[in-house]
Amino acid sequence: MSAPKKLFIKTYGCQMNVYDSERMAEAMGAEGYVTTDVAEEADMVLLNTCHIREKAAEKVYSDLGRLRPLKLANPDLKIGVAGCVAQAEGAEILKRMPLVDLVVGPQSYHRLPAMAKAAEAGEKTVDTDFPEEDKFDHLPDRPKAAVRPTAFLTVQEGCDKFCAFCVVPYTRGAEVSRPAERIMSEARGLVEKGVREITLLGQNVNAYHGAGPDGDWTLARLVRELAKVDGLERIRYTTSHPNDMGDDLIAAHGEEPKLMPYLHLPVQSGSDRILKAMNRKHTAEDYLRLIDRIRAARPDMMMSGDFIVGFPGETDADFDATMDLIRAVNYGMAYSFKYSARPGTPAAEKAPVPAEVADARLQTLQALITEQQRATQEAMVGREVSVLFEKPGRLPGQMVGKSDYLHAAHVQTDLRPGDIAKVRITKSAPNSLAGEIVG
Numbered sequence: 001m002s003a004p005k006k007l008f009i010k011t012y013g014c015q016m017n018v019y020d021s022e023r024m025a026e027a028m029g030a031e032g033y034v035t036t037d038v039a040e041e042a043d044m045v046l047l048n049t050c051h052i053r054e055k056a057a058e059k060v061y062s063d064l065g066r067l068r069p070l071k072l073a074n075p076d077l078k079i080g081v082a083g084c085v086a087q088a089e090g091a092e093i094l095k096r097m098p099l100v101d102l103v104v105g106p107q108s109y110h111r112l113p114a115m116a117k118a119a120e121a122g123e124k125t126v127d128t129d130f131p132e133e134d135k136f137d138h139l140p141d142r143p144k145a146a147v148r149p150t151a152f153l154t155v156q157e158g159c160d161k162f163c164a165f166c167v168v169p170y171t172r173g174a175e176v177s178r179p180a181e182r183i184m185s186e187a188r189g190l191v192e193k194g195v196r197e198i199t200l201l202g203q204n205v206n207a208y209h210g211a212g213p214d215g216d217w218t219l220a221r222l223v224r225e226l227a228k229v230d231g232l233e234r235i236r237y238t239t240s241h242p243n244d245m246g247d248d249l250i251a252a253h254g255e256e257p258k259l260m261p262y263l264h265l266p267v268q269s270g271s272d273r274i275l276k277a278m279n280r281k282h283t284a285e286d287y288l289r290l291i292d293r294i295r296a297a298r299p300d301m302m303m304s305g306d307f308i309v310g311f312p313g314e315t316d317a318d319f320d321a322t323m324d325l326i327r328a329v330n331y332g333m334a335y336s337f338k339y340s341a342r343p344g345t346p347a348a349e350k351a352p353v354p355a356e357v358a359d360a361r362l363q364t365l366q367a368l369i370t371e372q373q374r375a376t377q378e379a380m381v382g383r384e385v386s387v388l389f390e391k392p393g394r395l396p397g398q399m400v401g402k403s404d405y406l407h408a409a410h411v412q413t414d415l416r417p418g419d420i421a422k423v424r425i426t427k428s429a430p431n432s433l434a435g436e437i438v439g
């Protein structure tokens with residue numbers, strides 16, 4: 001038998017790409033490829049790309065440029081581009097970067113093995129179709145090998161929201177939910193392999209409405225059914241849209257102990273004028289009232305969000321409204337971005353805010369978020385939290401895990417990856433907590 005071929009995958013962008021990369025590696029595994037962390041020894045390099053902001057998309061081209069010497073050294077090396085840049089730019093990528101052998105959009109990954117074979121035969125292929133059926137149905141079942149104690153599981157893909165700044169509805173297509181039974185059996189399979197925490201993924205995960213054995217299931221129903229799976233100890237989900245935060249999901253946060261008290265709920269802006277221009281279809285007040293209801297169900301809920309500064313037309317007063325909203329919510333964590341005009345989106349037609357103004361606003365906003373994060377983490381000192389251990393830490397005898405609130409926690413213990421224990425937090429460092437096992 002010939003030596004297995006080696007596949008190097010680099011993943012950009014969101015967690016859904018992380019999940020997709022795993023599934024692509026598994027699909028290629030069935031074709032005799034093993035993954036490698038060393039691009040230099042690969043027979044195939046696959047970039048799983050992100051188109052969300054200009055910088056993310058351009059990074060792909062500079063990385064492709066860096067692969068040129070590898071291709072010169074090994075003319076048999078095959079190079080593939082997957083993900084949202086592949087979807088957005090398609091065959092253009094081959095024109096701009098002739099060293100690329102295949103371009104595969106996010107809904108066509110079941111075609112990857114055939115495209116890799118074509119590449120081996122010297123043929124270049126592009127597939128950016130949006131097939132009707134669930135792409136995951138055509139991928140091989142997940143392998144039986146041991147995995148980490150935490151896993152991602154995509155339950156929903158695509159987006160029908162069309163926020164004025166965003167490429168996702170174009171790169172991932174319309175909203176589609178996977179059938180509930182498939183998710184349940186994939187989850188059971190993961191738990192059998194030792195997974196203790198599953199994060200359900202979707203661009204609009206809380207809009208989930210997959211076919212179940214007794215009619216459509218909501219995300220809340222899916223969470224409640226997953227919570228019955230023995231051995232699955234923690235459930236998370238991301239990313240949610242405020243307008244899809246159903247009463248049943250909010251109630252589940254109060255009633256289902258396996259559902260973790262951390263919610264990523266992007267709002268983008270605190271100004272109603274800008275929210276309207278962004279086509280978000282909710283006001284700042286709607287968002288704040290929603291958080292009140294969530295915190296009424298689960299008082300210790302840690303909130304996370306996404307913000308865009310410098311959206312076209314954003315004034316100082318609009319920005320101040322965003323700062324007010326952040327103060328009102330008090331985020332445990334948040335991501336913030338300078339607006340990036342994306343080709344084909346409605347907002348890209350509008351005059352941009354001067355770069356220096358947007359930069360200054362981003363700095364101001366990030367300073368506030370950093371302070372809220374620091375204070376939230378500091379407030380954990382003295383509290384008892386549950387920690388799911390994931391891997392050994394850097395110090396001898398140390399393990400690193402995540403608290404229910406998703407803080408990294410370092411603990412001296414002989415517990416193993418996958419174990420969960422009560423930990424008393426003793427110290428807050430810039431990006432992690434330290435603590436000791438209780439009892």
Ligand code: SAH
Pocket residue numbers: 052053159165166167168202203204239240241266268306307308337338339340341342
């Ligand atoms: N479906 C998710 C994720 C969208 S992308 C959601 O609705 O939140 C993740 C984040 O990237 C968005 O929440 C937004 O804050 C940011 N983003 C999207 N398009 C952007 C753009 N054109 N410029 C800057 N940031 C953007």
Ligand code: SF4
Pocket residue numbers: 159160161162163166167168169203204241
């Ligand atoms: Fe993009 Fe808006 Fe859809 Fe999120 S909800 S993916 S920001 S269009």
Ligand code: F3S
Pocket residue numbers: 012013014015016017049050051052083084167168171172203
């Ligand atoms: Fe990026 Fe596509 Fe995810 S644009 S954020 S990889 S859905």
